[in-house]
Amino acid sequence: MPPEFGDPNAPTRPVWLVRQTTDGPQLPDAITEADAAWARAQGFAGRTGQICLLPDHAGGIVGALYGIGRESPRHHRERYVLATAAEKLPAGNWRLANQPAGFDPALxxxxxxxxxxxxxxYKKAEPASAHLVCPEGVDAKRISALAEGEFLVRDLINTPASDMGPAQLEQAARDLAARHGAQISVITGDELIxxxxxxxxxVGRAGAEPPRLLDLRFEGRGPRVTLVGKGVCFDTGGLDIKPASSMALMKKDMGGAANVLGLADTLARLGMTRDLNLRVLIPAVENAISGNAFRPGDILTSRKGLTVEINNTDAEGRLVLADALALADEEAPELLISMATLTGAARVALGPDLPPFFCDDDAVAAAMQAAGMAHAxxxxxMPFWNPYETMIxxxxxxxxxxxxxGFAGAITAALFLRxxxxxxxxxxxxxxxxxxxxAAPGRPKGGAGQGMRAILNALPELLK
Incomplete structure (x- = not known):
C-alpha cells in the first residue's frame, strides 16, 4: 500500500486548521457564524487532533475544523500534527483551507x-480512505519519497524472521538495487573466511541460513558516503541465550539494515544518488545456537587484524559491524555512518523515541542534531568518551x-566500533x-525509521 496524495482534480472538501489559545479556538474568519456556533456547541477547542465536522443543511459534510494545538513549542507533544486527521476524517479528498502561523505544511x-x-x-487491513491534496508550495515528490523510504523500513522490520532471514534481507537489497539501477555483490558462507x-x-555460522555481506553501490559523481547497517535477522543471544521476554522483539535486530536501505531508497528516489558515490554495506546473519556457534571466551581475529575476546555472545552486533566498517574505511569515504539496534543502555539513557548518535566533530554533530529537530x-x-577506552x-x-x-554500555559499544x-x-x-x-499518530506500533531524515537533511552540511 504505497503512500499517496489526493487527486487535485477530483472534488475536495476543506479542512481548516485551528490553533488553541487561552481565549478559546482561533476559528478562521472564512467559516460562517453558523459553523462557528456549531463548533462551540460541540466543545471544539482546537486541541491537537480534535476534529469538528461541519454539516450542510441536508445532513452532508461540507468541511471540517481540525485542532493543531498551541503554537508554543513546549506544548508540541505530537510529532505529526496532521496524522490524526488522516486517520479520523471521513473518506474522500481533503485540502488545507488555511495555514496558521508556525504550521509547517511539508511536515x-x-x-x-x-x-x-x-x-x-499476514492480515487484511483496510486501506487509508481520507486523502490530502498536496498543499500548495510543498514538494509532493520529496514528501512521497520520504514516506516510501519509511514504509520500506517498517515493512522490513515488521516481517518476522521466518520470512526475513539473511536470504530474504539479501533479496530486499537486490530489489532496491534493481529498482534504482545500483550494483550489488554478496559474499556468502565460507567465502567470508x-x-x-x-x-x-x-557470528552467523550457526544460523539456519549462511551469513553474508551485502554490498550495494550507487555510482554517482560526488563524494563517497558509506552506510553500514546491522543486519542481525534474529538474535537468540547465542550461547549466552536471552530469556524469552528479551527474545520476543528480536526480529527487529536488523533495524539498522532496514534503516540504511530505507535511506538509500529515499536518496535514490530524490535523485540525490547522482551526486553521491553511495555505498551500503549490510552484514546479514542470525545469531543462533548450534554445535558450531561461537563461544564465550573465544578470541576472534577481525578483518582489521585486531583480536576480540568474546565475553558475551549476545554482544554480537558490534562484531559483524566491525568487519563491515573495516571494509568501508579502506576506501576512506568522506562520510561513514553506522546504524544499529545495538545496546539496551541507549534505551535506558534516552528511551525508545530518541536515538543517540556519536560523533567526534562538533560542527558535524550540531548540524545533525539541528536537522533532526527541524524535520521531526x-x-x-552522546560522546565518544576517550577515558572509557580502557574498559574495552x-x-x-x-x-x-x-x-x-554495567556502566556506559552505549558509549563502550560506540568506542569499540570506532x-x-x-x-x-x-x-x-x-x-x-x-x-x-x-501507537502514536502517524506511528503505529511496530517497526520505525529513526535518523534517516536527519541524515538526509544534514548531508549538505556534513559534506562541506
Whole structure:
C-alpha cells in the first residue's frame, strides 16, 4: 500500500486548521457564524487532533475544523500534527483551507502520508480512505519519497524472521538495487573466511541460513558516503541465550539494515544518488545456537587484524559491524555512518523515541542534531568518551566485546566500533531502537525509521 496524495482534480472538501489559545479556538474568519456556533456547541477547542465536522443543511459534510494545538513549542507533544486527521476524517479528498502561523505544511503532509501505513502481509487491513491534496508550495515528490523510504523500513522490520532471514534481507537489497539501477555483490558462507570477514562468519555460522555481506553501490559523481547497517535477522543471544521476554522483539535486530536501505531508497528516489558515490554495506546473519556457534571466551581475529575476546555472545552486533566498517574505511569515504539496534543502555539513557548518535566533530554533530529537530526525526548526541577506552581493552586480546561493570554500555559499544575506522573523514554511529512500542499518530506500533531524515537533511552540511 504505497503512500499517496489526493487527486487535485477530483472534488475536495476543506479542512481548516485551528490553533488553541487561552481565549478559546482561533476559528478562521472564512467559516460562517453558523459553523462557528456549531463548533462551540460541540466543545471544539482546537486541541491537537480534535476534529469538528461541519454539516450542510441536508445532513452532508461540507468541511471540517481540525485542532493543531498551541503554537508554543513546549506544548508540541505530537510529532505529526496532521496524522490524526488522516486517520479520523471521513473518506474522500481533503485540502488545507488555511495555514496558521508556525504550521509547517511539508511536515503536516508527511505526517498525513505516514498515517496511511498498513502492515497487511499476514492480515487484511483496510486501506487509508481520507486523502490530502498536496498543499500548495510543498514538494509532493520529496514528501512521497520520504514516506516510501519509511514504509520500506517498517515493512522490513515488521516481517518476522521466518520470512526475513539473511536470504530474504539479501533479496530486499537486490530489489532496491534493481529498482534504482545500483550494483550489488554478496559474499556468502565460507567465502567470508576466504575474503577476510572472520567475525561476520563467526557470528552467523550457526544460523539456519549462511551469513553474508551485502554490498550495494550507487555510482554517482560526488563524494563517497558509506552506510553500514546491522543486519542481525534474529538474535537468540547465542550461547549466552536471552530469556524469552528479551527474545520476543528480536526480529527487529536488523533495524539498522532496514534503516540504511530505507535511506538509500529515499536518496535514490530524490535523485540525490547522482551526486553521491553511495555505498551500503549490510552484514546479514542470525545469531543462533548450534554445535558450531561461537563461544564465550573465544578470541576472534577481525578483518582489521585486531583480536576480540568474546565475553558475551549476545554482544554480537558490534562484531559483524566491525568487519563491515573495516571494509568501508579502506576506501576512506568522506562520510561513514553506522546504524544499529545495538545496546539496551541507549534505551535506558534516552528511551525508545530518541536515538543517540556519536560523533567526534562538533560542527558535524550540531548540524545533525539541528536537522533532526527541524524535520521531526530527533537524534541526540552522546560522546565518544576517550577515558572509557580502557574498559574495552581486556587482558588477553586487543578488544573486549562486552566489558563488565554495567556502566556506559552505549558509549563502550560506540568506542569499540570506532576502533575499526580512522581513514574516513567523518564517522557517525547511530544506536537506534527501530521500534514504536505503542501507537502514536502517524506511528503505529511496530517497526520505525529513526535518523534517516536527519541524515538526509544534514548531508549538505556534513559534506562541506
Amino acid at each position: 503536516g503532509a508527511l505526517g498525513w502520508l505516514f498515517a496511511q501505513y498498513r502492515f497487511a502481509r 576466504a575474503r577476510n570477514f572472520p567475525m561476520i562468519h563467526a 526525526d530527533p537524534v541526540w548526541r 581493552e581486556p587482558a588477553i586480546a586487543d578488544l573486549d566485546n562486552a566489558p563488565g561493570g 576502533r575499526f575506522t580512522g581513514k574516513a573523514r567523518h564517522y557517525l554511529h547511530f544506536d537506534i531502537y527501530g521500534w514504536q512500542p505503542s
